[in-house]
Amino acid sequence: MLGAVPRAVGRALLTPSLADVRFAGRGFPGRDSPAARGLEAVPEAVICGFEWGMEARHLWEAEHRLETVDAALRGFAYEGATMAFTVRDALPAGRSDRTRELMLGPGRPHTFLAYIGIGFAMARLPRPLWKGVLPELADNPYHPTMSWLAVDGYGFDLAYFHTERWVDRKETARPYPWLGSPDYFPRAFDQGVGRALWFIQGARCDAVAEAVAGFPEERRADLWSGVGLAAVFAGGAAGDALSALLRSADAAGPHMAQGAVFAAKARVFSGFVPDHSEDAVRALTGMGAVEAARLADEHAVEPGRHGGVPAYEVWRAGIRAHFR
Template sequence: MPTVFGALRSLMMTPSMAEVGFRRRGFPPAPADVTRRLEAIPQAVICGFEWGIDVRELWELERRLELVDPEQRGFAYEGATMACTVRDAMAGGRGRRTEALLRGPGRRHIFLAYIGIGFAMARLPRPLWARVLPDLPDVPYHPTMSWLAVDGLGFDRAYFDTPRWVDGQRRPKPYPWDGHPEYFARAWDQGVGRALWFIHGGQVPAVAAAVGRFATDRHADLWSGVGLAATFAGGCGAADLAALRRHAGPYAADLAQGAVFAAKARTWAGAVPPHSEVAVHTLAGVDATAAAQLADDVVVDPFPAAAQPHYETWRGRVRDRLAVAPSARPS
């Protein structure tokens, strides 16, 4: 049952279904079927957030989330993790709802859950960010993959404040996430790249032109985000994906790396939709299973500390493997 406090928190922090719609956000028009498909993703996030804010017991939240269609379930977990993070922060950092969710069924959706943490960060004061990441020492890919929280933060700001972060191409202030403030803006740009896929409705020429308007030193991370979104969310067919790869030009390996991480996330969640198979094959030259195995073959042990984030080392290894593998050159 929803609580009065939960309803108030929801009203204060959650966009409405209408507010995430492309028309309300002022995004350029796209074919109706693509718009419906892509709009369903932030709508699923909102559903997960509202459930996560309202329900008293974690088992009820988990039950609701497991009723969501498998293709959309990860997005609902994304929103639920956002809600749990907000609730933990409002408990003075003593809450453990996020940790409990991600040790349970949310473990299969850990990649999108990190993004949900980033969505929460967008609505929390910066001093609270130091305590938003739960302690998950027994969860694979943690904390290496936690940079997806910064990716989620960049996506959120690009999606909801497009004039500043996309049109104005503002760069975020550094923040010492995982001890690497110098990498913060790069992870942020990976999220901005994902947002460009949604902002332009998966229309390849428009997405490519949007990336091209940013400073050149940002292109690699933006293209990586585009590849992740195109593969995980879908929105176009093989011919358009092949055109996307051509548009990426010298950043085709970055595009492919994003596709591999999307395939890894889909495979880990146990549901790989046909559009993800088509995308990872077209962009990276491997099927989803092979992409997931490739990512695991070069994954970085999170200890000890290094000059750059283990996450970036992992991304670099994926790019290098795709650059030399014959199978990474689609016909």
């Protein structure tokens, strides 16, 4: 078991300060937007979850703390705890099944965000350690297809904390053979960058559209998908502004709607759908969260590669086809 001293050292080295995740501290252009304070609560919940995950000697200790978080933010706290457990599992000494135990146990309702937490850990681990970060979840119907959300989380983390490189300079991710599909890795990465743009711009829809438009055209569809997911799950914009943003996406509108559907599915699966998620998914898809989650289920596919295409992308494409 990882001792108290290594846990404390790891927590000190890896945990961003609250000031570092707040928009003003990061110098984000959306730092003064009306939605900024509400959006900042998301990374703050992740930090709390990470600290609790690094401190916990037993799963029940982490669970007890995580379940005290407000239901709208609880998934983000589990995201942080999964990040912590993934880091601890990657270390050479001691046990290596904390992440699996969490995701099969109390973290199961937050499966989608837990995968993102794995991606946050990947941003802090050398690539040679990535091969062991994905736990075996045989009893989870979304595994391993939805594990591409870990790559999404990796992209979000780098865009959020290294904005100049990944957003301003618009560098592209180096491929990695996640689930045997290295060519898809940069696309899933960009989906996370799109989510980060929602936070960086403080949910100001005009600014988000302008930020996406600044990327090469071939990357914008995946960015729009990430924007749609963040707008529904994290909130921050009213329905009329989201409807206008959807029009800004133009031909990539189905990608944005697909991201919104995945966010609705994640919220419904967690057992709690906040009002802002319900309103946002209606604005972007014309359906409520439960109906959108049902649409996601209807297009689910078997794990693996389908004609060389990851099951995750086949799933996403099926949802997009609905909106065309």
